[in-house]
Amino acid sequence: MPELKVLVVDDEPGIRSGVSRILNNFRVAYPFMDEDFTFVVSEAATGEDGIAMIDGDRPDIVLLDNKLPGIQGTEVLEYIRNKSYDVVVAMITSYASLDVALKAHKYGATDFVPKPFTPQELKSSIENITKQLYLKRITHKMNEEGRKVRYQFLSVLSHELKAPLNAVEGYLQMMQERQSGDRIEDYATPIERSLQRIQWMRSLIMDLLDFTKIRLERKEEKIEKVYLKNIASNAIVTVRPYAIQMEVAINLGLKSDAVMMADPTDMEIIFNNLVSNAVKYNKRGGKVDIVIDEDEEDVILLFADTGIGINEKDKADLFSDFVRIKNEKTRNIGGSGLGLSIVKQVVDLYHGSITVDSVPDAGTTFRVRLPKKFN
Amino acid sequence: MKKSDFTILVADDDPDYLFQTVNNLGRAGYKTVAVESQAEAESVILKMKPSLAIFDLMMENDDSGFILCYKIKKKYPDVPVILATAVAHETGISFSLDSEAEKSWIRADRYLEKGIRPEQLDMEIMKLLKI
Numbered sequence: 001m002p003e004l005k006v007l008v009v010d011d012e013p014g015i016r017s018g019v020s021r022i023l024n025n026f027r028v029a030y031p032f033m034d035e036d037f038t039f040v041v042s043e044a045a046t047g048e049d050g051i052a053m054i055d056g057d058r059p060d061i062v063l064l065d066n067k068l069p070g071i072q073g074t075e076v077l078e079y080i081r082n083k084s085y086d087v088v089v090a091m092i093t094s095y096a097s098l099d100v101a102l103k104a105h106k107y108g109a110t111d112f113v114p115k116p117f118t119p120q121e122l123k124s125s126i127e128n129i130t131k132q133l134y135l136k137r138i139t140h141k142m143n144e145e146g147r148k149v150r151y152q153f154l155s156v157l158s159h160e161l162k163a164p165l166n167a168v169e170g171y172l173q174m175m176q177e178r179q180s181g182d183r184i185e186d187y188a189t190p191i192e193r194s195l196q197r198i199q200w201m202r203s204l205i206m207d208l209l210d211f212t213k214i215r216l217e218r219k220e221e222k223i224e225k226v227y228l229k230n231i232a233s234n235a236i237v238t239v240r241p242y243a244i245q246m247e248v249a250i251n252l253g254l255k256s257d258a259v260m261m262a263d264p265t266d267m268e269i270i271f272n273n274l275v276s277n278a279v280k281y282n283k284r285g286g287k288v289d290i291v292i293d294e295d296e297e298d299v300i301l302l303f304a305d306t307g308i309g310i311n312e313k314d315k316a317d318l319f320s321d322f323v324r325i326k327n328e329k330t331r332n333i334g335g336s337g338l339g340l341s342i343v344k345q346v347v348d349l350y351h352g353s354i355t356v357d358s359v360p361d362a363g364t365t366f367r368v369r370l371p372k373k374f375n
Numbered sequence: 376m377k378k379s380d381f382t383i384l385v386a387d388d389d390p391d392y393l394f395q396t397v398n399n400l401g402r403a404g405y406k407t408v409a410v411e412s413q414a415e416a417e418s419v420i421l422k423m424k425p426s427l428a429i430f431d432l433m434m435e436n437d438d439s440g441f442i443l444c445y446k447i448k449k450k451y452p453d454v455p456v457i458l459a460t461a462v463a464h465e466t467g468i469s470f471s472l473d474s475e476a477e478k479s480w481i482r483a484d485r486y487l488e489k490g491i492r493p494e495q496l497d498m499e500i501m502k503l504l505k506i
Contacts, residue, residue, distance in 0.1 A: 159433070162461045166490045167391035173493075174395070179402065193391050 004130065006041045007059040009050035009076065010092065011069055015115070016043040019063060022119045028130045037130050047071035051079055059087060061129055063113070066093045066100050074100060077107040086137075088129050092117070156322045160204060160336065164197040200334035207338040210269055214345050222263035223374045228271075228292050228299060229254055231264065235271035236290075239279050248282045250275070255293040261374040266346045270301070273339040274366050278305035280333055281364070294372070298352070301368040309360035318356060319344040343368075350374065378404035381426035381504055385409050386416035386443060387459070388434040392489065396429065399493035405500070413439035417446060424451050427504060430483075432460040444483045455503035458483035461490070 008019045020041040027036040042057065044050040047068045054062065054076075062080070066073035077089055090111035091104050104112070110132060113125045171190035180186040229252075236250050243250055278288040286306040293300040308329040310318065317323045322337040324330070347354045352370035383405050387393040390411060397409045408425065410416045413434045419425075420443075428447055432440035440458050447454055484503055487496070 159461050162490070163389055163392070166461060167389065167395070169490065170392065170395035174398070179398070197391060 002035055003038050003040055004061060004133070005057060005059040006039050006061045006063065006126075007044060007050065007053055007057070008041060008063040008092075009044045009047060009068070009073070010063070010065040011045050011067075012065075013045075015065070015092070016045070018119075019043075019122065022122055023126065026123055026126065028127050030131060030134075037134075039126070045069075047073065047076045050076050054080060054085065054087070055083075058085065060133060061126070062087055062089045063092050064089055064109075065115075066091060066104070074103040074107065077104060077109060081107045088133050090125060090129060153321055157208070160322065161201065164201040167197045168194045196334070200336075203334070204336035204338070207336040207342060210342050211338055211345075213265075214269075214342065214349065222265070223261050224264065226260055226262045226264050226267050228258040228260065228267060228301070231267045231271050232275075232290055232292060235268065235275045238272060239276045242276070243279045243288075246279055246282060247285050248279050249287040250279070251287065251289050253289060253291040255291060258292045258294050258299045260299050260370060260372045262350065262370070266349070269346050270343050270368060273343045274301075274303040274368075277339060278303050278307070278364075278366075280335070281305065281330070282307035286363075298369040298371055301370070302365060303368075304363060304365040306363040309362055309364055310356070310358040311360050315356060315358065319354070376506065378506065379406060381506075382406040382408060382423075383500070384416065384419060384425035384428040386411070386413065386429070386434065386439075387431035388412055389431070392431075396496075399496065400500075403493070403497045403500075413443060416443050420447050420450060425454060427455045427457070427500060429457045429459055431489075432458055440483075455484045457485045457487055457499065457503070459487050459489050461488070 006019070006023055008016050010016050010019075020043065023039040023041050027038050029036040039061075042053060042059070044053050048070050050062070050064070053059070062076075064073045064076055068076075073091060073093070077091075080087055080089060088110045089108070090113055091100075091109050092113045092115055093100070094115040101112075110129055111125055113122060117125075171187075171194045174180065174190055175187050180190075232252055236252060240250070275288065275290065278290075282288065282305050288306075289302070289304040291300075291302040291304075293302070310325065314325045318325075319340050321341045323341070324335055324337040344354060347368060347370065350370050352368060354369075355367045356364060357367070358364040383400055385393060385396050385400070385407055386409075387396065388411050393409055393411060397407045400407050408419060408423070410419055411434075413436060416428075416430065428443070430440040430443045432438070434440070436442065440460070444456050444458060447456060485499055487499065
């Protein structure tokens with residue numbers, strides 16, 4: 001159970017013991033918290049003692065009287081602010097002059113509890129302070145975690161961007177030093193490979209743009225009636241040259257007209273990624289079946305291929321950033337490792353779901369459900 | 376000993392980078408064995424003792440290079456190992472998380488940033504092989 005440390009700084013012994021008595025049996029609960037907060041109170045009779053205890057004990061909450069025998073409450077407050085301690089301060093004071101109120105506000109006092117106060121007044125004040133403290137700390141924690149995830153994303157990204165540059169640079173050096181001969185024909189493979197790496201890098205950059213778009217865009221303005229049949233046809237047209245090269249047949253099965261409210265670009269992201277994956281990870285002479293269906297609530301999309309499949313172990317990470325399944329069968333297939341992560345994010349945005357069934361060497365089926373109404 | 380008396384094992388899952396490294400080492404005069412994965416490297420280590428090994432850090436596992444360092448040093452403590460990575464400073468975080476613990480058992484002799492010039496790589500190798 002989380003316990004908050006409260007320090008009461010007041011020269012009146014009655015106030016100090018009163019606060020201790022009231023708060024030692026008090027607990028604060030909120031529906032969004034798993035556990036209740038309880039309080040443990042310590043006391044200081046002067047500002048000087050208060051500062052020593054703040055330095056030593058690091059309380060979470062300080063209840064601070066302004067009129068003290070030595071230094072004043074506002075000076076204690078100023079001290080706390082200068083030290084940047086993570087502590088919430090409430091002033092308890094019998095009369096607040098404008099000057100004191102302004103100073104207290106300037107140094108970040110959270111609350112005023114007028115003296116004399118009833119137990120109920122103190123409790124409701126503490127309840128407010130606790131909630132603020134909790135939210136402040138949880139936000140801080142979430143920001144920290146967010147930063148870490150972003151940092152990892154960037155480090156992998158820079159690896160993915162540097163690898164093709166290194167490869168192309170190496171080939172250019174070979175050519176510069178005329179390592180294989182003086183004729184351009186002597187460098188057919190390095191040129192071919194460089195172009196290939198550059199092309200993969202370009203598709204990574206395109207994926208990155210999609211990725212940023214999903215994260216930054218305001219959706220509401222772009223929602224319109226989308227005919228999924230058209231989106232599917234466009235995706236098929238886009239991937240067709242590649243499919244012909246791979247000798248993969250693509251069939252579109254329409255079990256319904258499937259009209260939904262969405263940003264058409266999002267639906268393009270889903271179809272383009274899943275259709276091109278179905279071709280990319282297929283076998284020569286294989287096929288891809290795309291089925292568009294619906295029930296009462298949702299549009300149901302199926303993307304089935306007859307490709308290399310995914311084993312159970314690899315399925316778990318499939319939708320994470322930069323995850324590419326590395327094995328003998330995928331080594332000559334280029335990709336950013338962002339496609340499925342992007343698809344998943346779009347599906348989540350629409351409160352839909354995506355699942356995968358796969359049998360290694362037989363094929364993979366992705367099933368997407370999207371609510372017809374956007375909310 | 377001449378450079379051609381040394382066999383260097385190179386493991387990297389980027390086929391282009393592997394090709395170029397092997398090409399450069401060959402031009403410098405070394406014999407090479409090239410493999411594209413941690414698994415292949417492991418089976419090579421079982422069969423032969425290279426004079427030196429260059430491992431990419433991230434192959435089929437994020438720590439493939441570390442694992443290979445450990446395995447080769449266990450079997451042949453005297454074989455120098457170079458760990459090559461394109462992510463030396465970017466992954467500072469993921470390195471530093473366990474690096475103190477890992478340093479005790481990963482004993483790569485050099486960490487090299489990918490993309491170093493062929494002559495530089497050759498110099499590092501000559502130092503390690505004491506040529």
